[in-house]
Amino acid sequence: MTRPFENEIDRLRKKILHLTAMVEESLQSAVQSVIDRDNTFADDVIVNDQKIDQYEVEVEEECLKILTLHQPVAADLRYVVGVLKINNDLERIGDLAVNIVKRNQQVSKQSVANVPFDLPEMLKKTLRMVGDAADALVDRDVAKAIEVCKTDNEVDELHKSAYTEIQKCLADDKGLIDFYLSLLSVSRNLERIADHATNIAEDVIYMVDGEIVRHQGG
Amino acid sequence: MLHNDVNDAKQETGLKKDIVVNVNKQPVQSKDKERPIKLTVTNLDFWYGQLQALKDINLRIEKNRVTALIGPSGCGKSTFLRTLNRMNDTIPGTRVDGTILLDDMNIYKDVSDVSVIRTRIGMVFQKSNPFPKSIFENVAYGLKVNGIRDKRLISDAVEDTLKKAYLWEEVKDKLDRSAFALSGGQQQRLCIARALAVRPEVLLMDEPASALDPISTAKIEDLVAELKENYTIVIVTHNMQQAARVSDHTAFFYEGILVESGVTKEIFTKPTKKRTEDYITGRFG
Numbered sequence: 001m002t003r004p005f006e007n008e009i010d011r012l013r014k015k016i017l018h019l020t021a022m023v024e025e026s027l028q029s030a031v032q033s034v035i036d037r038d039n040t041f042a043d044d045v046i047v048n049d050q051k052i053d054q055y056e057v058e059v060e061e062e063c064l065k066i067l068t069l070h071q072p073v074a075a076d077l078r079y080v081v082g083v084l085k086i087n088n089d090l091e092r093i094g095d096l097a098v099n100i101v102k103r104n105q106q107v108s109k110q111s112v113a114n115v116p117f118d119l120p121e122m123l124k125k126t127l128r129m130v131g132d133a134a135d136a137l138v139d140r141d142v143a144k145a146i147e148v149c150k151t152d153n154e155v156d157e158l159h160k161s162a163y164t165e166i167q168k169c170l171a172d173d174k175g176l177i178d179f180y181l182s183l184l185s186v187s188r189n190l191e192r193i194a195d196h197a198t199n200i201a202e203d204v205i206y207m208v209d210g211e212i213v214r215h216q217g218g
Numbered sequence: 219m220l221h222n223d224v225n226d227a228k229q230e231t232g233l234k235k236d237i238v239v240n241v242n243k244q245p246v247q248s249k250d251k252e253r254p255i256k257l258t259v260t261n262l263d264f265w266y267g268q269l270q271a272l273k274d275i276n277l278r279i280e281k282n283r284v285t286a287l288i289g290p291s292g293c294g295k296s297t298f299l300r301t302l303n304r305m306n307d308t309i310p311g312t313r314v315d316g317t318i319l320l321d322d323m324n325i326y327k328d329v330s331d332v333s334v335i336r337t338r339i340g341m342v343f344q345k346s347n348p349f350p351k352s353i354f355e356n357v358a359y360g361l362k363v364n365g366i367r368d369k370r371l372i373s374d375a376v377e378d379t380l381k382k383a384y385l386w387e388e389v390k391d392k393l394d395r396s397a398f399a400l401s402g403g404q405q406q407r408l409c410i411a412r413a414l415a416v417r418p419e420v421l422l423m424d425e426p427a428s429a430l431d432p433i434s435t436a437k438i439e440d441l442v443a444e445l446k447e448n449y450t451i452v453i454v455t456h457n458m459q460q461a462a463r464v465s466d467h468t469a470f471f472y473e474g475i476l477v478e479s480g481v482t483k484e485i486f487t488k489p490t491k492k493r494t495e496d497y498i499t500g501r502f503g
Contacts, residue, residue, distance in 0.1 A: 003500070005500070071459055072499070073458065073462065073486045073487070073499060074486060074487060074488065074489055074494075074495045074498055074499050075495060076499050077486070077487060078488075210487060
C-alpha cells in the first residue's frame with residue numbers, strides 16, 4: 001500500500017522533472033538561435049518562459065502543501081527543500097534563456113562578423129551543465145552533480161576570456177559596438193545559467209547526502 | 219500499567235523527611251564538546267524477568283538541555299526513562315546492570331534510599347495524576363512530607379512553583395479548589411509544579427502532552443523550553459514534531475537498543491542510521 005505522503009512526493013517529483021524538461025527545451029532553443037545567428041525561435045522561448053513561470057508557482061505551492069500537511073523530516077525534508085530551491089533556479093534559467101534570445105536579435109544581424117571568443121564551447125558546456133544537473137536530480141547522482149560544480153569554473157574562465165577579447169574588439173572596431181555588447185551579454189547570461197546549474201547540483205548533493213557544499217571554494 | 223497513578227505520584231515527590239540539599243559537585247565534562255554532563259549511562263542492561271528490555275545502553279545527558287527519547291512502542295524508551303530515577307525498582311522480577319551516574323554519584327550503588335534520587339530526579343507521567351486534594355495541597359505535599367512546616371515558606375514555595383509551571387495566573391484565586399476541577403492541561407502543569415516543588419535537578423517526562431489538546435500541548439512545550447534554564451529534562455514522546463521542537467538532543471531506541479543519539483537538528487535532517495531515518499519518516503516495517 002502506498003501512503004498518501006509518498007503519492008505527494010511522487011507527484012512533486014514528476015512536476016519538477018516536467019519543469020526541468022521545459023527549461024532545458026527553452027535553453028536548447030536559445031543556444032541553437034545563437035549558434036545559427038537566427039532568431040526564429042525567439043518567440044517560442046518567450047512564450048515558453050511564461051509557462052515556466054506558471055509552473056514554477058505550481059511546484060512551489062506543491063512544496064508548501066507537503067511541508068504544511070506532512071511536516072517531512074530527514075531525507076524527505078531535504079528532498080522537498082531541495083526541490084523548492086531547484087524550482088527557483090530553473091525559473092531563473094528560463095528568464096536568462098529569454099535574455100539570450102533578446103540579445104541574439106543584435107547578434108544575428110551580423111551574419112559574418114567574427115566572434116572573438118569560444119562561444120560554441122561556452123554554449124555547449126552550459127547546456128551540458130544544465131542537462132547533467134537535471135540528470136543528477138533524476139538519478140540522485142552525486143558524482144554527476146560534483147562534475148557540474150567543477151565545470152562551472154571552466155564556464156567562468158570562458159566568460160572572462162570573452163570579456164577581455166570583447167574589450168579589445170570594442171577599442172578596435174567601433175562600428176560593431178552593439179554586436180559586441182550583445183555578445184558580451186550572451187556570455188554573461190550563459191555564465192549565470194552555469195551558476196544556476198551549479199546551484200541545482202549543490203542542492204542535489206544536499207538532497208542525497210545532507211551535506212551543504214556551497215561556498216566551499218572560498 | 220504497573221503502578222497506579224497515586225503511587226507514581228507519591229514516588230515522584232520523594233517521600234522522606236528531609237529535603238535533600240543539592241550538593242554543588244563539579245559537573246563531569248563531556249570530552250568532545252565540553253558541555254557539563256548531568257547523567258552518564260554506561261553499559262546499561264535491564265530485564266523484566268527473562269525479557270531483556272534494554273541492551274547495553276550508553277548515553278550522556280547534558281545538563282540544562284532537553285533530551286528527547288523516541289522510538290516505537292515497546293522499544294524501551296519509557297523503561298530507560300524509569301531507570302534514570304529507579305522507578306523500575308518497585309516492579310518485581312526486574313534486574314538492572316551497568317551504571318548510571320547523576321553527576322558523579324552512582325544511583326544504583328552509592329544510594330540506598332531511592333527517595334534521595336527521586337527528590338533530585340523528578341518525574342511527570344503521561345496521564346496527569348493529581349492527588350485528590352486541593353490545588354495548593356498538591357504542590358505543598360512534597361514540601362510537607364519532606365518536613366517543612368513553616369506555612370509562610372510553604373505558601374511562598376507553592377506560589378513560586380506554580381509560576382514556574384505557568385499555572386499561577388489561572389489558579390491563584392482558587393487554590394483551595396480540588397485539583398480535579400482543573401482541565402487536563404492544567405492538571406498536567408499542576409503535576410509539573412508538584413514535581414518542581416521539591417527542587418529537583420532533573421525532570422523526567424513520560425509523554426507529558428500526549429493526552430492534551432494543541433493549546434495545552436503548546437503550553438507544556440513552552441514550559442519545557444523555559445524550565446531547561448534551570449533543570450535537565452529528559453522527555454519521552456511519540457510525537458516526532460514535538461521531539462523536534464522541544465529537544466536539544468534526541469535518542470532513538472529500537473528493540474531495547476539505542477540506535478542513534480545526537481543533536482536533534484542533525485537527527486531530524488540527516489540521521490546517520492537507516493533505522494532512524496525509516497522511523498522518523500514513517501517508513502518503518
